[in-house]
Amino acid sequence: MSEPVEQLSQGAPALRLHRELAAIWATGPGLQRLAAVNHSVIGMRMMITSFTFFAIAGVLGMLTRVQLATPNAAFMDPETYNQVFTMHGSMMLFLFAIPMVESFAVYLTPKILGTRDFAFPRLTAYGYWCYLFGGTILTVSLIAGIAPDGGWFMYTPLSSNVYTPGINADVWLLGVTFVEISALSLAAEIVVSILKIRAPGMALDRMPIFGWYILVTALMMLVAFPPLILGSILLEIERAFGLPFFDPTRGGDPLLWQHLFWLFGHPDVYIIFLPMAGALSTIIPVFAGRPLVGYRAIVVAIVALAFLSFGIWVHHMFTVGIPHLALAFFSAGSAIVAVPTAVQIFAWLATLAHGMPRWSVPMLYVFGFFFIFVMGGLTGVMLAVVPFDWQAHDTYFVVAHMHYVVAGALAFPMLAAFYYWLPLLTGRTAVHRLSVPAFWLVFFGFNLTFFMMHLTGLLGMPRRIYTYQGNEGWNWLNLLSSVGGFVMTIGFALVVIDLFVQLRYGRRVRRNPWGSATLEWAMSIPPAPYAFASIPHLTRTDAIAPGDLALSLARGEGYLGFTRNGWQETLGVHMTTGEPEQLIVLPQPTYLPLFNAFATAAVVLTLLFKLYLLALVAALVTAGMFVFSAHRAGLARDYGPMPVGQGVNLPPHTEVAEAPAWLALICTLVADGTLFTSLLFGAFYLWIAAPNWPAAITPEPSRMLALLAVATLAVAAAAARGSLRAVANGGRARGWIGLAVLALLAAIAAAVGLIAGVAPHPREHALGATAAALLGYVALHAGIGLLFLVSNFLRIGAGFIASRRILDLRLTRLWLDYTLVTGVIAMGLVLALPALVTMLGARP
Amino acid sequence: MSERPIPPRRLWWLAAGFAVWCSALVALYAVHAIGCAFAWSAGSLRLGLAAVLFAHLIVMGWMWRDITRASTDPDFGPTGKFLHGAAIWTLVAALVASVLTLGPPLLLTICM
Numbered sequence: 024m025s026e027p028v029e030q031l032s033q034g035a036p037a038l039r040l041h042r043e044l045a046a047i048w049a050t051g052p053g054l055q056r057l058a059a060v061n062h063s064v065i066g067m068r069m070m071i072t073s074f075t076f077f078a079i080a081g082v083l084g085m086l087t088r089v090q091l092a093t094p095n096a097a098f099m100d101p102e103t104y105n106q107v108f109t110m111h112g113s114m115m116l117f118l119f120a121i122p123m124v125e126s127f128a129v130y131l132t133p134k135i136l137g138t139r140d141f142a143f144p145r146l147t148a149y150g151y152w153c154y155l156f157g158g159t160i161l162t163v164s165l166i167a168g169i170a171p172d173g174g175w176f177m178y179t180p181l182s183s184n185v186y187t188p189g190i191n192a193d194v195w196l197l198g199v200t201f202v203e204i205s206a207l208s209l210a211a212e213i214v215v216s217i218l219k220i221r222a223p224g225m226a227l228d229r230m231p232i233f234g235w236y237i238l239v240t241a242l243m244m245l246v247a248f249p250p251l252i253l254g255s256i257l258l259e260i261e262r263a264f265g266l267p268f269f270d271p272t273r274g275g276d277p278l279l280w281q282h283l284f285w286l287f288g289h290p291d292v293y294i295i296f297l298p299m300a301g302a303l304s305t306i307i308p309v310f311a312g313r314p315l316v317g318y319r320a321i322v323v324a325i326v327a328l329a330f331l332s333f334g335i336w337v338h339h340m341f342t343v344g345i346p347h348l349a350l351a352f353f354s355a356g357s358a359i360v361a362v363p364t365a366v367q368i369f370a371w372l373a374t375l376a377h378g379m380p381r382w383s384v385p386m387l388y389v390f391g392f393f394f395i396f397v398m399g400g401l402t403g404v405m406l407a408v409v410p411f412d413w414q415a416h417d418t419y420f421v422v423a424h425m426h427y428v429v430a431g432a433l434a435f436p437m438l439a440a441f442y443y444w445l446p447l448l449t450g451r452t453a454v455h456r457l458s459v460p461a462f463w464l465v466f467f468g469f470n471l472t473f474f475m476m477h478l479t480g481l482l483g484m485p486r487r488i489y490t491y492q493g494n495e496g497w498n499w500l501n502l503l504s505s506v507g508g509f510v511m512t513i514g515f516a517l518v519v520i521d522l523f524v525q526l527r528y529g530r531r532v533r534r535n536p537w538g539s540a541t542l543e544w545a546m547s548i549p550p551a552p553y554a555f556a557s558i559p560h561l562t563r564t565d566a567i568a569p570g571d572l573a574l575s576l577a578r579g580e581g582y583l584g585f586t587r588n589g590w591q592e593t594l595g596v597h598m599t600t601g602e603p604e605q606l607i608v609l610p611q612p613t614y615l616p617l618f619n620a621f622a623t624a625a626v627v628l629t630l631l632f633k634l635y636l637l638a639l640v641a642a643l644v645t646a647g648m649f650v651f652s653a654h655r656a657g658l659a660r661d662y663g664p665m666p667v668g669q670g671v672n673l674p675p676h677t678e679v680a681e682a683p684a685w686l687a688l689i690c691t692l693v694a695d696g697t698l699f700t701s702l703l704f705g706a707f708y709l710w711i712a713a714p715n716w717p718a719a720i721t722p723e724p725s726r727m728l729a730l731l732a733v734a735t736l737a738v739a740a741a742a743a744r745g746s747l748r749a750v751a752n753g754g755r756a757r758g759w760i761g762l763a764v765l766a767l768l769a770a771i772a773a774a775v776g777l778i779a780g781v782a783p784h785p786r787e788h789a790l791g792a793t794a795a796a797l798l799g800y801v802a803l804h805a806g807i808g809l810l811f812l813v814s815n816f817l818r819i820g821a822g823f824i825a826s827r828r829i830l831d832l833r834l835t836r837l838w839l840d841y842t843l844v845t846g847v848i849a850m851g852l853v854l855a856l857p858a859l860v861t862m863l864g865a866r867p
Numbered sequence: 868m869s870e871r872p873i874p875p876r877r878l879w880w881l882a883a884g885f886a887v888w889c890s891a892l893v894a895l896y897a898v899h900a901i902g903c904a905f906a907w908s909a910g911s912l913r914l915g916l917a918a919v920l921f922a923h924l925i926v927m928g929w930m931w932r933d934i935t936r937a938s939t940d941p942d943f944g945p946t947g948k949f950l951h952g953a954a955i956w957t958l959v960a961a962l963v964a965s966v967l968t969l970g971p972p973l974l975l976t977i978c979m
Contacts, residue, residue: 081900143955225944226945227878227946227949228945228946228948228949228950229946229952319949319952319953319956322953323953323956323957323960326881326882326885326953326957327885327957327960327961327964329885330882330885330886330888330889330961331964333883333889334888334889334892334968346899346903346976346977346978346979347975347976347979348973348976348977348978348979349896349899349900349972349973351971351972351975352892352896352968352969352972355967355968355971356892356964356968356970358966359964359968404942437953498915515905597872597875598875598878599872599873599874599877599878599946599950600872600873600944602872664964681875691897707897711900711901711904712900739963766934818965862905
């Protein structure tokens with residue numbers, strides 16, 4: 024069934040192969056740059072964008088230090104100060120730290136794993152545009168003087184309508200959620216790509232440790248972000264429509280926000296740290312001149328860290344009145360999380376101790392990291408002790424700790440990685456006369472700034488105050504902190520100057536300048552858009568020697584060392600063994616991700632300006648554009664196994680069961696399921712903990728409508744199976760699809776009917792609001808199911824779905840199964856709510 | 868090409884131990900909150916919490932027995948051996964974490 028359309032250009036000389044591949048993979052000039060989908064281009068853009076936001080957030084941080092340098096300063100008024108420190112934290116966390124580690128992952132991961140690109144290049148581009156637009160909304164709000172001002176964690180009730188009536192809080196809720204779309208889409212993309220698109224032969228036990236770090240981080244993102252997204256949606260609904268999820272006077276509870284925020288917030292520290300630890304685990308063995316000690320122990324430690332980091336969110340809430348016994352779970356967890364972290368630290372130290380360390384600029388920053396992170400880790404263990412936390416809570420001690428673990432543990436490995444991989448990006452090396460003093464300025468300035476904050480905190484200085492009297496004993500400490508801040512800024516400025524000097528005057532480097540043993544150095548530097556002219560095959564016996572390998576790959580001696588049909592081709596492999604199993608044809612540059620992001624931005628902006636009818640229209644347009652984008656994705660006919668080089672023939676991804684899209688939907692459902700579980704948690708939390716819940720409730724939801732909703736969802740799921748069977752057997756599926764559409768429309772109608780009948784009214788009490796949210800979730804998912812079905816209908820018509828290409832129909836079946844399961848749970852809880860309220864009435 | 872492919876579902880074993888740890892933490896936190904809200908007696912609430920923890924420890928013990936008994940299939944090669952070892956160690960880590968983080972707190976004052 025092998026049926027290549029064009030004659031293969033096998034055996035082409037390296038230069039010819041390069042020209043042919045570059046013509047296929049390169050992003051066009053001028054405006055065509057907006058159509059870029061290549062991971063190198065997007066990764067680089069994300070890096071530049073995140074460092075731009077870092078610079079803005081850094082300036083904001085400096086402004087706060089100017090204000091606090093002396094007592095009774097009139098540099099800023101309190102309102103401006105609130106916006107400045109809120110935006111400093113929000114931008115550093117949401118617009119710099121997370122996107123920056125993602126940009127590293129996007130740019131480096133395919134190269135380190137020996138492949139040409141990610142699984143879903145258009146999703147990469149969409150994620151980038153969402154990030155850029157969301158970040159721009161937040162930045163513009165700062166210029167307009169309407170920036171968020173409730174602190175970077177937006178605690179309710181301060182951020183609710185009563186105390187923040189303008190759009191400041193809405194900017195945060197909608198802007199950050201917009202940015203999180205980017206984080207989630209990239210997380211799914213990264214998980215799928217690491218598991219399915221590696222160099223053939225790269226079994227999981229041979230995968231570079233960087234891959235493990237990024238894989239676990241991306242999985243953490245899939246589970247960490249949904250609680251915050253849910254919290255932001257609920258708070259925005261409260262602010263916009265008055266549904267009182269967080270209003271204690273109407274059965275809500277402000278602490279629910281804290282739970283949802285910190286369910287995201289604590290793992291987020293590790294989401295930022297782990298990729299940087301991955302960079303360290305890559306860099307340290309290179310400079311120690313020996314392999315990393317304890318590869319398997321580190322993998323186990325990363326998995327342990329990922330889980331433990333989720334189980335200690337309450338340690339940010341030790342002072343809210345939770346009983347001691349429950350606090351002790353989280354206190355013990357907060358202490359024990361130091362163990363897997365220590366496993367990594369000792370593995371790095373052992374690697375250095377058993378090797379012959381070379382001291383170069385990246386290693387200076389590694390040294391800085393060790394010093395800073397151990398200090399931050401130790402103050403973290405101090406804060407894990409509840410009585411100490413009660414004393415230090417909301418003081419500058421916490422600010423100091425947070426900057427040591429988040430800023431220090433991010434900035435120093437980031438700069439180590441920056442100097443390590445910069446020759447790959449630029450083809451040139453750094454100028455030591457600048458980079459060494461830059462390090463010492465950053466290191467000295469950092470410690471001067473933030474070490475002093477431990478002391479001001481212990482002397483009782485609270486966070487977020489815009490000035491102080493001057494008689495508290497904080498004056499000289501604050502002044503030193505501010506001086507340190509400026510010293511650190513000069514250090515960062517030197518790093519930037521060093522970058523420009525390197526780009527202009529840096530010495531050209533030979534390939535693999537550090538003598539590393541990872542695949543990103545087995546390519547031309549700076550990398551070509553296709554990364555590898557041919558894809559390497561790894562064997563167990565051979566060590567990776569990037570220098571030799573690069574020449575062989577450039578000559579096309581690996582897999583896919585030719586071009587075919589103008590396709591962007593790469594290989595999909597078995598998840599665990601890394602054996603090649605499919606040929607993946609990637610999409611070409613397109614403006615669709617940009618247009619989709621514009622449409623999504625329109626939804627966000629219309630919601631921000633409370634133009635809800637327009638927001639609905641924009642949402643429908645966005646949904647329609649997604650369906651349109653998918654309309655002609657993939658291959659419109661069967662090809663069967665095709666030669667990929669090395670004597671191997673593989674089917675295209677459209678004709679295999681384990682296509683990347685299948686795994687991507689599973690990742691999406693994991694994230695979605697986390698959001699749903701968080702919603703259930705919210706419902707039970709309000710039931711058990713919120714004040715002002717009624718003792719009993721008489722009107723009950725219509726059982727008939729609930730049954731109708733569940734039954735129609737079941738019909739839709741069954742019809743999806745019918746359409747799948749029909750197409751797989753060569754038959755027609757339109758009847759089944761029509762039946763599924765009708766069933767979903769009926770389910771939506773039933774859910775909307777139930778929402779209309781919710782009692783108490785969703786605006787009157789959190790009980791009704793919770794029921795409405797659960798029902799809304801069901802209706803929304805049924806609506807998305809309709810999009811799946813419309814897409815199936817169009818793609819069958821266009822020939823992209825056939826008996827051997829049934830992936831779309833399997834995806835629809837999975838989505839409708841999920842919708843049915845969550846629908847049954849949601850309806851069950853809505854029906855059980857009156858009984859739960861009656862139980863509350865029986866409470867002593 | 869000599870290794871037999873390890874089914875991808877076996878990757879879940881890497882997360883299984885700590886998934887049970889998460890389940891234990893959430894269950895204990897929830898039962899404790901419900902017990903305190905409905906003023907269960909200190910004795911019965913403590914007993915309930917101990918039962919929840921014990922049930923999870925049993926599950927982990929069963930998983931540990933199951934995974935250590937099932938020696939690595941030699942056909943799966945070094946990759947199988949690596950994943951098997953990593954799964955055992957994550958399970959051991961989760962078991963230790965459960966005992967250390969969830970056991971001692973049960974001795975504290977129940978709803979204060």
